[in-house]
Amino acid sequence: MPASQHQSPKSDIEISQSAKKRPIIEIAKEKLGIAAENLEPYGHYKAKVSMDYVKSLKDKKSGKLILVTAITPTPAGEGKTTTTVGLADALNHISKKAMLCLREPSLGPSFGMKGGAAGGGYAQVVPMEDINLHFTGDFHAITSAHNLLSALIDNHIYWGNALAIDSRRVAWRRVMDMNDRALREIVCSLGGVANGYPREAGFDITVASEVMAIFCLARDLDDLKERLGKIIVGYTRDRKPVLAKDLKAHGAMTALLKEAIAPNLVQTLEGTPAFIHGGPFANIAHGCNSVTATATALKLTDYVVTEAGFGADLGGEKFFDIKCRKAGLAPDCVVLVATIRALKMHGGVQKADLKKEDVKALEAGMANLQRHVENVKKFGIQPVISINRFSADTPAEIELVKSACAKLGVEAIMADHWAMGGEGAADVARAVVKICDSGKSKLKLLYPDEMPLFEKIETIAREIYRAKAVTADKSVKDQLKSWEEMGYGKLPICVAKTQYSFSTNADSKGAPNDHIINVREVRLSAGAEFVVAICGEIMTMPGLPKVPAADSIDVGADGKIVGLF
Numbered sequence: 001m002p003a004s005q006h007q008s009p010k011s012d013i014e015i016s017q018s019a020k021k022r023p024i025i026e027i028a029k030e031k032l033g034i035a036a037e038n039l040e041p042y043g044h045y046k047a048k049v050s051m052d053y054v055k056s057l058k059d060k061k062s063g064k065l066i067l068v069t070a071i072t073p074t075p076a077g078e079g080k081t082t083t084t085v086g087l088a089d090a091l092n093h094i095s096k097k098a099m100l101c102l103r104e105p106s107l108g109p110s111f112g113m114k115g116g117a118a119g120g121g122y123a124q125v126v127p128m129e130d131i132n133l134h135f136t137g138d139f140h141a142i143t144s145a146h147n148l149l150s151a152l153i154d155n156h157i158y159w160g161n162a163l164a165i166d167s168r169r170v171a172w173r174r175v176m177d178m179n180d181r182a183l184r185e186i187v188c189s190l191g192g193v194a195n196g197y198p199r200e201a202g203f204d205i206t207v208a209s210e211v212m213a214i215f216c217l218a219r220d221l222d223d224l225k226e227r228l229g230k231i232i233v234g235y236t237r238d239r240k241p242v243l244a245k246d247l248k249a250h251g252a253m254t255a256l257l258k259e260a261i262a263p264n265l266v267q268t269l270e271g272t273p274a275f276i277h278g279g280p281f282a283n284i285a286h287g288c289n290s291v292t293a294t295a296t297a298l299k300l301t302d303y304v305v306t307e308a309g310f311g312a313d314l315g316g317e318k319f320f321d322i323k324c325r326k327a328g329l330a331p332d333c334v335v336l337v338a339t340i341r342a343l344k345m346h347g348g349v350q351k352a353d354l355k356k357e358d359v360k361a362l363e364a365g366m367a368n369l370q371r372h373v374e375n376v377k378k379f380g381i382q383p384v385i386s387i388n389r390f391s392a393d394t395p396a397e398i399e400l401v402k403s404a405c406a407k408l409g410v411e412a413i414m415a416d417h418w419a420m421g422g423e424g425a426a427d428v429a430r431a432v433v434k435i436c437d438s439g440k441s442k443l444k445l446l447y448p449d450e451m452p453l454f455e456k457i458e459t460i461a462r463e464i465y466r467a468k469a470v471t472a473d474k475s476v477k478d479q480l481k482s483w484e485e486m487g488y489g490k491l492p493i494c495v496a497k498t499q500y501s502f503s504t505n506a507d508s509k510g511a512p513n514d515h516i517i518n519v520r521e522v523r524l525s526a527g528a529e530f531v532v533a534i535c536g537e538i539m540t541m542p543g544l545p546k547v548p549a550a551d552s553i554d555v556g557a558d559g560k561i562v563g564l565f
Contacts, residue, residue, distance in 0.1 A: 086123035086417025181543030282309020504536025
């Protein structure tokens with residue numbers, strides 16, 4: 001049996017640092033046919049692909065799209081990003097032309113609790129330290145563009161407020177790419193007349209910014225600029241919206257994002273090309289890498305593996321109902337990632353006891369996987385189940401998962417890419433190719449554009465979360481009605497809720513039914529073209545844990561970074 005995950009003699013960062021990377025110019029030419037003049041290198045191992053070259057691919061035939069999503073996340077770990085990397089390597093291992101598309105990691109989780117997002121073991125994208133830290137500066141550009149708009153709003157009010165913005169109704173918060181609970185709610189412009197008019201404000205994390213969402217949904221620079229101009233920054237005293245273009249902010253914001261919008265090309269440990277571009281959170285925003293990266297990858301290879309954030313109920317639903325709806329994409333197959341450890345946790349086993357065989361708990365926990373399978377099929381897509389293998393998995397547990405999945409009409413395959421790279425996921429790759437080539441998957445969106453906004457929320461809650469009802473204060477429902485009257489009624493819904501449960505109670509594992517979803521706040525992202533429904537206790541500015549990952553991150557005497565994971 002392959003080595004168990006988390007028992008490798010090397011850590012993820014040690015594996016990454018010891019990898020023999022090839023110059024990214026060679027990877028681009030050999031694997032994708034991109035000449036050096038169409039790249040903007042950032043050192044030897046990462047580069048941006050020029051937008052002129054991206055445009056030149058417009059009429060090329062697109063390849064097959066594979067979405068990797070997962071069961072409801074647990075502290076036991078599922079390995080979704082690792083599977084995305086391993087599957088792309090595996091497709092090339094079985095002689096298919098494939099690449100992958102991932103989100104860029106946020107510094108908040110990297111220095112907080114979750115860690116980075118470059119895969120793990122022998123299924124990683126490299127250079128891991130660069131990707132998990134500053135990378136090519138995209139997030140800094142997005143942060144700057146967002147905060148430029150913030151500065152222009154306060155500056156406009158200071159210099160006479162010709163647009164009559166009601167300072168009590170400024171809807172645009174500031175952002176930074178770090179977890180910092182102290183900045184959630186602030187009062188700005190203190191210190192006297194020279195500093196402006198004091199008002200309540202606050203910070204979100206950069207990945208929750210509407211600029212990030214727009215960046216990831218924009219088709220090109222012109223579309224990006226148009227969307228930025230549609231951002232609602234606040235309202236007048238008679239409740240009329242004020243847009244970013246009214247402040248003449250969208251041109252300067254686009255200038256800050258001009259280089260960032262080009263996709264970032266890197267490689268896996270096995271030399272598979274990878275676009276890593278954009279990174280909205282999935283429990284706050286729509287949780288997918290950029291449309292630009294995905295659409296470009298589909299023109300360059302026969303198979304493209306991408307992922308959606310968190311479980312299929314949260315990230316997967318948004319991938320279909322927001323990204324696919326807006327970009328005209330349709331997956332040919334979905335890979336649902338799980339571990340036997342995590343399924344046992346959904347069945348009631350504590351983390352300390354996960355190494356013990358417990359078929360009864362596993363059987364109970366399978367309800368979570370079953371729910372996700374049912375949900376994916378509602379979108380008309382055929383799933384494959386990829387089970388990341390751990391050495392503590394017993395034959396009886398493996399057989400239970402396989403037989404239970406067979407009864408659901410899906411195939412469950414044990415995968416060893418963490419320990420073996422692409423070779424360890426070859427069987428998953430073969431199953432995926434079979435489904436992709438069958439043409440059975442036909443995307444069906446969950447709701448039509450014309451459905452009223454609150455009914456869209458109810459539909460997601462009922463069909464995906466299995467809630468019996470959705471509640472909201474009159475002010476929330478009135479706000480949705482007013483947006484419909486303003487012409488925003490056809491926008492899709494982006495639910496912001498805990499990723500740890502189908503319900504809004506993070507402790508409710510398995511597959512809860514008949515719970516109530518309360519919508520406590522709604523936000524209009526007019527430029528990104530979706531309405532955010534904030535449900536339960538969810539933070540748009542996370543805090544650091546008691547012992548943050550930052551405590552272990554350092555630079556050694558040899559100049560190498562240690563402690564990243």
